[in-house]
Amino acid sequence: MATLALTAVGTAIGGPIGGAIGGLLGRTLDSQILGSDSRSGPRLEELAVSTSSYGSPIAQQFGTMRSVGSIIWATDLVETSERSGGKGRPSVTTYNYSTSFAVSLSSRPIHGIGRIWANGNLLRGASGDLKSPGLFRIHQGYGDQIPDPLISAAEGAHAPAFRGTAYVVFEDLALADFGNRIPALSFEIFADTQPFTLTDIVNSSSGNDHTQATLRGIRGFTNSGGSLIGALDLIDNAVPLAVDAGKASLTVQNAPQFEQAAPKLPAPVASMDGNGAINLGGQALNRTERQKTEPIAVRYYDVERDYQLGLQRPTGRANPGPERTLELPAATTPDEARRIANAASRRQASKRVVLRWNITEISDAISPGKLVTVPGFDGKWLITSWEWREIGVELELEPVRPDFSDTFLGEAGASSKPQDVLFPPTSLRAFELPWDGIGTADEARVYAAASSVDQHWAGAALFSEANSELIPIATAARTQPVSGRLIASRQPGQALFLDRNAALEVHLDSPDMQFPPSSTEIIANGRARILVGDEIVQYLDATQVDVDTWRLQGLLRGRGGTEHAAVGIHEIGTLVTFLDDTLTRLPSHLSGGTNPLSIAAIGRGDNSPVSAVVENRGASLRPIAPVHPKTKVQTDGGIVVSWTRRARGAWEWLDGVDVPLVEEVERYCIGIGPTGQPNQLWVRNEPQIVLTSSMLNPFPGQAIWVQQIGRHAKSHPLFLTISPS
Structure with a gap:
């Protein structure tokens, strides 16, 4: 319910809000703020599909919201192939696809982007990490922004900068996680650096600077291309406003609360009714029948469920008949949405009583949007409008009730949220x-x-x-x-x-x-x-x-x-x-x-x-060092040295059977002295060697060792014995 300063002309134009703005026609506000009045608001859309059609309005985003956006530029799909297998395994070629595209998000500048959902799963986490390979850039939408480098490279000198439009660009986004199609995207948008107010909404449409209203509980708001009238009317259902168009400019404030002080109205004076007859009592009280659709349910974007649609109904027993639903394109909590529903239903019930009171003049204390007490009537009353009559000024008032809407909590219901995990480093x-x-x-x-x-x-x-x-x-x-x-x-x-x-x-x-x-x-x-x-x-x-x-x-x-x-x-x-x-x-x-x-x-x-x-490069093809060295001393001072062959891949020792050779031929390198720079080398094709005293005498006390020679490398050495001193 809006509290308005109505003029005779303005009232006839567009209802309460329309009347307030219509009263300023030809003065300070441009005709851009005119538009049709929708009391229930546009139906809220599911956050599912990113659109791409000409003529679709680009919404204005305020506060923190989640929006699907519109694709405004895209490239063709890029195909890459990868082959795996071979050498005894089947060869498989895998095809992957990526694409680059831009998505508009807001027709006013934004501060940044938070999470991004793709087909309901997180594509970008709260810390800014992309869950699928690709690059991501944000353009905030200011008037001096330059074209994106990728769009410039593709479009050349005619690349648009989309100034005044906040948008994002995905470059080479891998589509394997989305069935090789561009997924349905939605974005968490941080439109303002601080909690936004009604001033941001009004000024973005009209340039008006006399807005002082705060928006309790509303963390974000989307104006999907409608008029200022429609936006104010929607907000007025959630946060009651007092709109005064009686001065040089439009002034929008929060409606007064029941707890505020209220001066007393003077006694009524005579007035004329609508048929020209004189009303000597100077007052008239009208009551309308109770509406069957009086309670108002609120449909909103639930911040506790990742901005999915939520619905809160007012507390109490539902009335028979159809339910009136307020489509509120705002992000809020279940508790605040329940409070809004309760308060809206309470105000709707108050509208059934209208009191007309005639006085001779008005003042700042007795003017539209102010609380007053009325002689002979209980409680407090809100002046909703005034109008000059032939005899005095006629005030229209509605009763104001105490607000107990905070006493009932809302319930968000169960929600399955995608898990936001940071991919750890490898x-x-x-x-x-x-x-x-x-x-x-x-x-x-x-x-x-x-x-x-x-x-x-x-x-x-x-x-x-x-x-x-x-x-x-x-x-x-x-x-x-x-x-x-x-x-x-x-x-x-x-x-x-x-x-x-x-x-x-x-x-x-x-x-x-x-x-x-x-x-x-x-x-x-x-x-x-x-x-x-x-x-x-x-x-x-x-x-x-x-x-x-x-x-x-x-x-x-x-x-x-x-x-x-x-x-x-x-x-x-x-x-x-x-x-x-x-x-x-x-x-x-x-x-x-x-x-x-x-x-x-x-x-x-x-x-x-x-x-x-x-x-350990070469370990697969390097022969395994022999084992079990044996030394037998000859009568002439020479020695016979032998060893046992091992083979690559022979993990099991089988009784009665030699291990397989694996190499093409059986060959061994026997050395004496350091393995890196041996004093003497011999090659044999069997696992033993006879070293005579004449072969050993030049190298007394030197280590003797053996390596198996494979087709690709030599094994590590096996120590055999020490040459006689």
């Missing part, structure tokens, strides 16, 4: 492993262990780094390998037996990770393996000590031919990775070579590529 480790006997022996096994600090990591694209260029090589799935670091150093150990007392303490990268259980049977089958530095270790027991700390006890070390690493010390911080199918297989060409090779990962939570050097 952690990356890359390494080559000895062949495990599965598949062909000539194909290198290079892996990436890509993971993160929690379960919300969404995978990453993997690249090889060459000459400052990133070359795509694989995609790491969101299933994370179990990975962490040693929190206590580990001393050298034997690779000959299962040490039930030996243990490792590991701090995992994420509390969501855990080591699988183990047993002697599992160890015998070659599982429960971890990579500690360059050493493969199997464990018997896994115990969780803390949220992200585990103790692995009962260790079988130096597995897969990594005995050379078992004799070293593993320092605190040494990387630990569980070896299973969650690792990402990388192309075999990354194996071997002498120069360090790095790979990179880029996930959704990474601002820049995460790099890791490939560890």
